Every structure is written in structure tokens, then in C-alpha cells.
Amino acid sequence: MGNKKMIMKKQLFYKMFTKKRYAFAGLAIGLGMAVASSCNKPFPNIVQNSRDSSGLSSYIDSSVANGDNKRILYIIVDGATGSAINTITPPNIYKLTRNSIYTFNGITSKVPADSSLEGDWASLLTGVSSLKSKVYDSFDSSQIAQYPTLISRIKAVAPTDRITAFSASQTFNDELATGADIAKTFTSDADVSDAVDQNLAQDSAKLVVAQFHGPYAAGVQFGFDPGIAQYRDAISNTDTYIGNAIAAIKSRPSYSKEDWFVIVASTVSGRNALPPDAGINGSIDFSYYGQPQRNSFILFNELNGRFVQRFVQRPGSTAGTSPYDVTAFRLIGTWKSSSSFPSQRILINDPANKYSCPYGSSMTVEAKVKFNNLSQTNFMSFFGKSTSGNGRGWGFFRTQAGVPNINFNAGNGVVRKEVSLNGIQDTKWHTIAASFRWTTNKTIFVNVYLDGVLSASGESASDPAAVPAAINNSGNPLILGWFNSPSYGTVPTNLDMYITDVRIWNTELSPETIAQYSCFIGMPPAQHPNIQNLVGFYSASEGSGTTVIDGAPNPENGAVETLYGGVTEWNHLSEASNAICGPATDNYYSLTPNSVDVPYQILTYLGNNIQPQWSFDGRFWTTQYNDQVFEP
Incomplete structure (x- = not known):
């Protein structure tokens, strides 16, 4: 082959861009090696130009230098x-x-x-x-x-x-x-x-x-x-x-x-x-x-043609790449709540029963949760509208001590279905979700999700009533945190956690939609396919005060409730989690x-030394040198 078709080199090396004071050099590579990368760092500006007395001139092609x-x-x-x-x-x-x-x-x-x-x-x-x-x-x-x-x-x-x-x-x-x-x-x-x-x-x-x-x-x-x-x-x-x-x-x-x-x-x-x-x-x-x-x-x-081909793919999602910065309300409580056991929670009244699920309808509820205490959680309810984990209404609760599962229950006092999510075994942020609907057979069908992934499904028995009662605990508020209900067994039940980004929909979201928006932070965007069905949104990140704002249409704001010596405790948290898409x-x-x-x-290619006072917002890209030159 002619010189323009192939240049054979004894020394293979990184492509070097010369500056007036510096050049870029690298290590030898194997014949015909190709590189495709999606995660790159700027090439360090550490080697002097071959036109200086650096001793590197023998490694630099004269046409490049x-x-x-x-x-x-x-x-x-x-x-x-x-x-x-x-x-x-x-x-x-x-x-x-x-x-x-x-x-x-x-x-x-x-x-x-x-x-x-x-x-x-x-x-x-x-x-x-x-x-x-x-x-x-x-x-x-x-x-x-x-x-x-x-x-x-x-x-x-x-x-x-x-x-x-x-x-x-x-x-x-x-x-x-x-x-x-x-x-x-x-x-x-x-x-x-x-x-x-x-x-x-x-x-x-x-x-x-x-x-x-x-x-x-x-x-x-x-x-x-x-x-x-x-x-x-x-x-x-x-x-x-x-x-x-x-x-x-x-x-x-x-x-x-x-x-x-x-x-x-x-x-x-x-x-x-x-x-x-x-x-x-x-x-x-x-x-x-x-x-x-x-x-x-x-x-x-x-x-x-001496560049080795380098295709730069975009990075993946922002999940886990940056902290979830939020000031959230600390939710604590125990089955023995009294003057010796303080309680802190959020109550949201629901006079219009918009958080209920009448026969023939469906709902989806989502929230981001972080547990500070993974032990002694004996059937403690923490998010829902019911009197207890397996009572009338709907809600999430932790299962018995030593078992890290979260269960979800939906029932109308006659029939109910309880389904278990995969266990949360760490103190990081996670997203939980449940969708539930009435079927034409008068059964309640439930899907539960952890971090956007469908964990389990289940269906209740059929309600014998001509028109089954709603999945609702009428008159009871929506609760974030401690439920004032008896514990099962004799194990003390302690709750210590945070809940943010609560979304409530008056329709069943598809598994694809839940997966797509699971890690998203904040008010669902306008392009959400079910945005018209959002009936409640509580970021629960106000950072101070006792009011928790509902960002959905026809809002029903919530309020902090402290009992038995509990305090209004907002804490700033900044933690990365693979379940949260933090800001890029x-x-x-x-x-x-x-x-x-x-x-x-x-x-850089023309040999200009980039000066810090120029305040460039860009960076420099390199690839490797190829000993085989194919004319484009």
C-alpha cells in the first residue's frame, strides 16, 4: 500500500495534540485496537511539547508535531x-x-x-x-x-x-x-x-x-x-x-x-x-x-485517518449519580405511644373521599420512603387510609421483626387482598407503589412495585354484595407515619422513617408508566400520560412549619401532628440512591x-495553550492513534 493508504509504525501511541508548551502523549496499544467508550475523563495536560527539550520527539510524527x-x-x-x-x-x-x-x-x-x-x-x-x-x-x-x-x-x-x-x-x-x-x-x-x-x-x-x-x-x-x-x-x-x-x-x-x-x-x-x-x-x-x-x-x-474510531455514547439515567437533596419530616412512633414514647406524623383529611376507590374504579399510590430503623417493625402501618394494616381501606405496612418485607392491603370490610413487596434491607431511599382496581367479578386486583419494578400481584375473593362498598375508611385521614392502632404480637413496634413525593391517582397506572416515572423527583411533569388523573401530590419537603402542601388540583393540604412529646422535626438529607433520579x-x-x-x-489542536482566565466551559477529547490508515 502507498503511504496515504497505510502508515506502519514501530511505536504505537495515543494521539498527541501539541500546544505551545504542552503535548498529549499516552501508552502503546495493540495493532488494530478499536475503542468505544461512554464514560471519559479529560486527557491530562502533563507532557511537554516535542519542540521543547522534552526528549519525546522520537515518539511524535513530524507531521503532527x-x-x-x-x-x-x-x-x-x-x-x-x-x-x-x-x-x-x-x-x-x-x-x-x-x-x-x-x-x-x-x-x-x-x-x-x-x-x-x-x-x-x-x-x-x-x-x-x-x-x-x-x-x-x-x-x-x-x-x-x-x-x-x-x-x-x-x-x-x-x-x-x-x-x-x-x-x-x-x-x-x-x-x-x-x-x-x-x-x-x-x-x-x-x-x-x-x-x-x-x-x-x-x-x-x-x-x-x-x-x-x-x-x-x-x-x-x-x-x-x-x-x-x-x-x-x-x-x-x-x-x-x-x-x-x-x-x-x-x-x-x-x-x-x-x-x-x-x-x-x-x-x-x-x-x-x-x-x-x-x-x-x-x-x-x-x-x-x-x-x-x-x-x-x-x-x-x-x-x-490515524484516529482510532471512538464512539461516545450518552450516559445512563441520573439514578444514583447525584444526591437526593431534600428537607423531609421525620416520622416516628411506637405501638406504646404515650408520654414516654413520642409520635410525629402527617395527617391529611379527606372530606370528599377523593382517596377512596368506589366499586368500578381504580387507584394508584406512590411514595419515596427511607427507613432509619429496620428492626422492631412488627406490622407497623406507615402510609395509607385505614385503621390498621389489614383493615378496611388501603395502606402499606412493615411486616414482623426480622422480615424486611413491606405489605400492601386493600379492602372494603368484606373482601381484601394483601400483597408483599420485595424487602427493603437498607436505609437508602426507595420508591414504593401500589395500583388496585375493582374487577367485573367484584374482586380487588392489586399490583405492588418497588423502585419501579413489579414485585407481586394478587386478587381477592369476590364480594357477594350487589354493589360492593368502596375501598375506603370513611372519615379517617390519609396518614403518613405512625398509625394509632394495636400491634400484632408482643414485639414492640417502632417506626422511624421519612416519606416524600406522595402521588395519588384516581386510575390504575400501567406497569410501564410506573417504571418510567418511578425515580422522578417532584410534581409529575405535564407529559405524564395520566397527569389528568393526579388527585393528590405531597412533596412533604416544605422544610419548616406544620403545613404539608397538596400540589394537585382541588388541594387538600396536610398537617404535622405531634403527640406525647413529639416535635416538629424537619431534617435536611443529601443521599444518593439508585432508586432516585437526582438532578443532573x-x-x-x-x-x-x-x-x-x-x-x-x-x-488545542493548533497549539494554543488554553488559559484559565478564558473560563472555557468545554473540555478536550482524545482517542488513540491507529497504525493503519484507511482514507475516509
Whole structure:
């Protein structure tokens, strides 16, 4: 094979990006090794540049070390979602992925303000979010002077390096291409493509920026759905322009002596874009990864083919990744509650019996629970509307001491069904749920869930009445915490726990819906398929006072009750649990390439030492070096 088809090396190594003071180097790898990773850390900036007296020059390919030969083609594609590109598989982009770091699961921004096209443009050129650049829906309040574009930063260090920019948007050109040696706007993507090709074939520019707008325009007009012909064709047209640009680079007389770095980055799309995926492990994704308008495609390619392919998948759900920060009311009580045994609980009156289940209807109840005491829980009820664990009404209760199960009972005084969840054997947060309904055979059918997983089902005997009585304990409040009822046996029964996020529905939720929303914190979102059936929601996280707010329509607020020396005790808790989808952190969003990463990548590749005072919000991405070079 010729030199352009394969480069054989005795020393295999991590791909190294040189800076003015530093370079990146790594360990040797085996022949033909490919890497695909979804959890990555920034590559450390610890090795000096080969042009310094570091002793590493023998490990660095001369074409890589020589910054004079570096060239970058930066292609920005407005509105082409990562999921759409993954579905369409445009041939030229697909070829580039073979020797690239790339993702279909990038996000255009990690802050709400960047969900606009102008804000994303700014992030792609400045390396900071809109919180810093102040570019939201327009550039009226722009702080670009304080956070310059990568064009300005390159010119500040190397004013003679040529930069050219060709765009389909006058706003992009006027606001973000300032300082380029050539900055032109065209009325169509086809004209942008022609100008880019001509420039690439002849110019000596270090950086060539091309901005295409066709997919965004088609998406706004017809929909951001790869199944829609106009949107699909717009992405395919852009792929053709990308192929033409690559061909123009390879036609350069000096191409064999140059080291070309190609970046393709898509921008924010529209709110009618299809979701990037259906969720992780059955759950709905409430993070920015699940917001289709933020879903982007980003690719970093070294055109000589020496990158080992690295596909960066999005991380899983946020369950267990960050603490559940909540200030909850401590619920305590004992079967011998008296002046020597204090009690603290929450009572919610139900004068309209909206928390009952009349014959012919159904209900679902959910809550997050944390037990501080796993012993001495002899049939202690803790959440429900009944006088005792197996009485009339419905409720959850702990079983006998030494058995960590939680049981749920639903009955009308004539028939009942008691079903056991899997045991909770730790003091972490968990989500419990039960759905129950009357059947046409006058039986009560119950499903119980732990952390979104169906644990057990059961059905009662048939009620002989012509019209069975409701599953309800009329006149009794809904109780969170200690129930004033006798204990079974002689074992003292102590309760010490927290309950939050209580949701009550006047319908039976499907197992799929319960699984999807089980780990969600707070008021169920508007897209919940049964949101119209929510009749009670108590976050029980007020943090102070004696009122517990009902966030559902026609609210019935609850009240803290303290007996026998109990106190109003709100405690701040901050604990991670695999059953709770905590808020996503900045680190969580940094696990895939984002818009703010691109300027960091470009400036590093060109040898610019990233300065802390620049306050970049992005990070640097690396892959490994491949000894076999296949031309894309």
C-alpha cells in the first residue's frame, strides 16, 4: 500500500495534540485496537511539547508535531439532530466516523438559556455557554468582547494565520466571523458549498469555517423528523457538501504534507424534534439528553485517518449519580405511644373521599420512603387510609421483626387482598407503589412495585354484595407515619422513617408508566400520560412549619401532628440512591461532546495553550492513534 493508504509504525501511541508548551502523549496499544467508550475523563495536560527539550520527539510524527502543517475545516450544520443523522446514515459523514471521535448523543448546551440557535452559535465559536456570552435569542446583550470567538483568539496569538468563513446566515457572519481574512454570506447552502470548495482547493488558511442552514430551515417548516422527506433531503444535501469539501482538501497540491482536522457539529433544532432515544432501562429521560431540541451530532476527525474510531455514547439515567437533596419530616412512633414514647406524623383529611376507590374504579399510590430503623417493625402501618394494616381501606405496612418485607392491603370490610413487596434491607431511599382496581367479578386486583419494578400481584375473593362498598375508611385521614392502632404480637413496634413525593391517582397506572416515572423527583411533569388523573401530590419537603402542601388540583393540604412529646422535626438529607433520579450535574453532561467543547478542541489542536482566565466551559477529547490508515 502507498503511504496515504497505510502508515506502519514501530511505536504505537495515543494521539498527541501539541500546544505551545504542552503535548498529549499516552501508552502503546495493540495493532488494530478499536475503542468505544461512554464514560471519559479529560486527557491530562502533563507532557511537554516535542519542540521543547522534552526528549519525546522520537515518539511524535513530524507531521503532527509541525504546527505549520495543521489545517482545520470546521463545518456547522444548523438543526441536524444526532438522532436524525444516526437514522439517515449520510454516506460522507459515515465514512468520516471510521476514524473519528463522534457522538449522536451530544447536547448543544448544559444550561437552559442555550436552547436557541443564536446561543448555540455563540457556544460553538466562543467555548462558553450563554450564561457568560449573554447570547440568547439575539446578540443584543452579547458579551462576545469579554469571551472572544476562537477566530479572535487565533488571531491574537498568530495574526498572520489565515482564517476564512463562509455562512448561510448574515447574523452568523456579522456577529461571529469578525476578524476572519475572508468572511462571506450567501443566500443558499449550495453557494456556501461552492465557495468553501474553491477556498479549500487553493487557500493557505489554517481554519476554514462553513455554516449550513438548510436542515434547520426544513425542520422549522416541515418538522425535525428523518421520516419527513424535506428534512431528510436537507441533511442529505449537506452531506453531499461535506463530501465535496473533503474532495477539495484532497485535491490540494500540498495535501500529502498537511495534517487536516475536520469537525462537524450540529446545532440546536426545534421543539418538535423526535426524542433522541426512548429512555434508559425503561425510564423517561428528564435530563437535557432527553430534550430533542438539544440533541446534536459532533465529530472530530483527523483526515489522514490515524484516529482510532471512538464512539461516545450518552450516559445512563441520573439514578444514583447525584444526591437526593431534600428537607423531609421525620416520622416516628411506637405501638406504646404515650408520654414516654413520642409520635410525629402527617395527617391529611379527606372530606370528599377523593382517596377512596368506589366499586368500578381504580387507584394508584406512590411514595419515596427511607427507613432509619429496620428492626422492631412488627406490622407497623406507615402510609395509607385505614385503621390498621389489614383493615378496611388501603395502606402499606412493615411486616414482623426480622422480615424486611413491606405489605400492601386493600379492602372494603368484606373482601381484601394483601400483597408483599420485595424487602427493603437498607436505609437508602426507595420508591414504593401500589395500583388496585375493582374487577367485573367484584374482586380487588392489586399490583405492588418497588423502585419501579413489579414485585407481586394478587386478587381477592369476590364480594357477594350487589354493589360492593368502596375501598375506603370513611372519615379517617390519609396518614403518613405512625398509625394509632394495636400491634400484632408482643414485639414492640417502632417506626422511624421519612416519606416524600406522595402521588395519588384516581386510575390504575400501567406497569410501564410506573417504571418510567418511578425515580422522578417532584410534581409529575405535564407529559405524564395520566397527569389528568393526579388527585393528590405531597412533596412533604416544605422544610419548616406544620403545613404539608397538596400540589394537585382541588388541594387538600396536610398537617404535622405531634403527640406525647413529639416535635416538629424537619431534617435536611443529601443521599444518593439508585432508586432516585437526582438532578443532573455538569460532570454528567460532560460525558459526551458538547458545543462548548469545539473551540477548546480547535485551539488545542493548533497549539494554543488554553488559559484559565478564558473560563472555557468545554473540555478536550482524545482517542488513540491507529497504525493503519484507511482514507475516509
